[in-house]
Amino acid sequence: MQLDNIAQAIDKRLSFAADLFAELEAQTKDGDGVTRPAWSEADQRAATLVADTAHALDLEAEYDNAGNVYVTLPGQDRSAPSLLTGSHLDSVPKGGNFDGYAGVVAGLTALAAFRDLGVTPACDIRTVGLRGEESVWYGIAYIGSRLAVGSLDTSEIDRLRRGDTGRTLSAHMEDLKLDVAALHDETEPYITPENTKGFLELHIEQGPVLVDRALSVAIPTVIRGNVRFPFARCYGEYAHSAAVPRELRRDALLAVVELVGALDRMWQDYEANNVPDTVFTVGQLYTDAEQHAMTKVPGECAFSLNFGGTTEAFLDEVRSRTMAYAAEIGDRRNVEFQLGECVGSNPTLLDAALCDGLLAQAGALGIPTHTMATVGHDASIFARAGIPAAMVLVRNQHGSHNAAEAMEMADFGLGVKTLAAMLLNLA
Ligand SMILES: [Zn+2]
Structure with a gap:
């Protein structure tokens, strides 16, 4: 597959991506920003939108027992370890619409473009919408990804309480008709190094470095x-x-x-x-x-x-x-x-080979990049679980965890092209 074809296919899908941003923003609006508490009706609307989008694209959609939603473009060998991309669906109170969700839309946009190109990758390529990344709701971060890889004991869901409601995470999960008993009974995590060969997360940059350097995309090498x-x-x-x-x-x-x-x-x-x-x-x-x-x-x-x-x-x-x-x-x-x-x-090193690969793909696409350290993200959870992980950061004005987050769709497009080129290269 030529990089030019991938880039053109992504460009053609940017209005699809813009619609996904606008749709979820309208559904979870709270004043100037959005509020999507972890395991609430609001982040369920996000998960439902992801699943509905998958079905409209003739892709597979599936939930794990924790309520993370996965969209799959089937590969030639369904039993081969798959490639995973995506990020989180929840937000901070009155946060921006791009924190987390941009990574999910990026994955969906890449899969839609692969469908348009008639690509059948060697292995499954999956996009995940994770729950409970923001620590503001239950006091700890990355709950959805930690449940997915099995690095959080499932008994914690009966202990963790949401700060504003005082109710346990398992009670909120039951509100959403998730199978809490099945989560407790899991003998093996849903995501393992055996079934997943890499995790790539696109995320908006939450600081001002890319704005300062007048660049659209960065490839972080380490999570502080x-x-x-x-x-x-x-x-x-x-x-x-x-x-x-x-x-x-x-x-x-x-x-x-x-x-x-x-x-x-x-x-x-x-x-x-x-x-x-x-x-x-x-x-x-x-x-x-x-x-x-x-x-x-x-x-x-x-x-x-x-x-x-x-x-x-x-x-x-x-x-x-x-x-x-x-x-x-x-x-x-x-x-x-x-x-x-x-x-x-502890700091988490992102996978050096994947980072180099992303830098090479961006270079081949003519996209200037910057390498830097970044803040905590779900990618660190996959990396610590033994799944090679890397990230693409996209320029974003006015910081993050506030309503004024402002990512340009042109910058997003460059990030998605880098991500998509790397996914196809790996698959
Ligand atoms: Zn985030």
Whole structure:
């Protein structure tokens, strides 16, 4: 199959893709944005739209026991391991219409174009619409993909509760007539390295890098891990702001500010020394509203620390350097840092051969690309389950997890061409 033919077939299907975006946006609209809670009527509308679209294209549609929906273009050898693409159907509250859903529409668009071209691939090519990627609903992320690959114990569905309804995930699944008993009884996951030889996820970029670089498409090579101190505290002593000289103060806030400044300089040093793709965020920093006053030396300060990085060695080093800074500053300023629980996740390398393949396909299509690290996505779950995984990021204005997400269909088209060319190459 010539790349030109694939590109033309995708171009002809861009209005089909635009209709799929418009249709689901209309069905799940909430103010300016969309709201598709995981395992709700709204994300079920998305799943139903995916299945209906499959039937209209004469493709197969099937649900796994968790409610993830799969659309299949049958290959010549139905028993050969299949190729999987897709992303998630749920959204954050009043989120954008492209986060997740763009990857599902991309997969459907590629399969529609393959149908138009009369392609019968060597193996099945499947597009999945996953449930429950956003952590906002049940407190953890990637639930649908983790259930699909068997990396989340099914007993969790009776324990996890949706924040706004207070009801369990299994109760919400039963509302949708999903077979919860069958999910509990599964002896083997639906998706395994034996039945699936690769997972390719197209997703909008949720940051500003592609906009800044005036590029349409990026191929990420790694999903960042993180080290987080969500509930850090510094304790000093409340005192009169005018009566106490500096050397006798135990100012909790200035100690935290010094620590944060040291960590910011550490971050800049890492960047300057070519440790790429590190991030550092202090999302919370506050004194006690019941106690604080302009005329009091702060006796307590609460804060959070959140580092992202692409290697475990970097994250380990950041953790120990943070604790060393806190100990030194605490001693010198006569305050006590209690950094509290340290949580985090390991970085996930995307499959190098698939990443190189995507870069090569984009190059052959004349699409300039950029390589970078990206944030957590379902692709990491497949990668950790032993299924080679890679991603295509598409430029998107105004960030993500908000109603102003704005992906251009022309950029989407370039992303889908890269994805489709790679799928056919692998199949
Ligand atoms: Zn997403």
